[in-house]
Amino acid sequence: MTAETKLFMCLKDNYGVLVHDPGSGATAAIDAPEAAPVEAALKATGWRLSDILVTHHHGDHTGGIAELKGRHKCRVVAPAAEASKIPLVDETVREGDQVSVGKLSANVIETPGHTAGHITYWFGADKLAFAGDTLFSIGCGRVIEGTPEMLWASLLKLRQLPGDTRVYCGHEYTLANIKFAQTIEPGNAALKARAAQAQKQIADGQWTIPTTIDEEKAANPFLRADVPAVATSVGLAGKPAAEVFAEIRARKNKF
Numbered sequence: 001m002t003a004e005t006k007l008f009m010c011l012k013d014n015y016g017v018l019v020h021d022p023g024s025g026a027t028a029a030i031d032a033p034e035a036a037p038v039e040a041a042l043k044a045t046g047w048r049l050s051d052i053l054v055t056h057h058h059g060d061h062t063g064g065i066a067e068l069k070g071r072h073k074c075r076v077v078a079p080a081a082e083a084s085k086i087p088l089v090d091e092t093v094r095e096g097d098q099v100s101v102g103k104l105s106a107n108v109i110e111t112p113g114h115t116a117g118h119i120t121y122w123f124g125a126d127k128l129a130f131a132g133d134t135l136f137s138i139g140c141g142r143v144i145e146g147t148p149e150m151l152w153a154s155l156l157k158l159r160q161l162p163g164d165t166r167v168y169c170g171h172e173y174t175l176a177n178i179k180f181a182q183t184i185e186p187g188n189a190a191l192k193a194r195a196a197q198a199q200k201q202i203a204d205g206q207w208t209i210p211t212t213i214d215e216e217k218a219a220n221p222f223l224r225a226d227v228p229a230v231a232t233s234v235g236l237a238g239k240p241a242a243e244v245f246a247e248i249r250a251r252k253n254k255f
């Protein structure tokens with residue numbers, strides 16, 4: 001059966017999302033920024049929380065775990081490298097591990113850079129990726145524990161996923177990301193189209209995610225550091241993509 005999803009906002013600009021297997025009734029929360037919005041989403045859908053799949057240890061992704069686990073006795077799955085910083089972990093996972101949610105199955109892709117042990121959950125049969133704070137729509141996470149090279153390598157792993165993969169990320173940053181991206185590639189037609197679409201989505205009170213890998217490849221400068229025009233635009237023509245990526249990331253930090 002096909003996975004169903006329920007997206008909602010938490011805290012200030014965090015996304016929460018539930019993934020549901022209609023066959024077994026199993027439901028996973030991807031991260032748990034805070035408990036109340038997760039409870040509200042469960043109530044709205046009638047789904048039963050069986051699992052919490054954690055992408056990384058930051059408090060705005062883990063703050064709701066203790067309360068939710070106390071109430072639902074759900075399993076908490078977390079990246080092995082960060083398990084000691086995440087409450088009440090039942091299972092740790094690494095690159096290539098499989099995580100089941102009922103009959104649904106996710107592959108673990110290690111995507112370090114934002115944090116040292118950050119992981120992405122990739123539900124291959126459903127072409128769904130839960131990228132936490134690694135990849136945002138038209139942006140990427142800050143390099144906090146890793147290096148720009150590490151985050152670039154992680155983004156390349158995500159870029160290889162099928163183009164029609166729907167990508168869910170940890171924050172609603174799309175309009176601000178677009179503003180910055182237009183300073184790097186002002187002439188990018190796909191970026192212009194995405195800007196118009198996102199402005200309409202926000203004005204209509206809709207979400208700007210999920211995005212897709214194809215959309216991001218066309219318009220997200222952080223996935224385009226190996227495009228010659230992008231290197232030229234930041235004054236690094238002919239330089240290695242990781243260096244171009246680091247420059248774009250540094251500019252975004254100051255933007």
Ligand SMILES: [Zn+2]
Nearest residue numbers: 056058114133
């Ligand atoms: Zn984070």
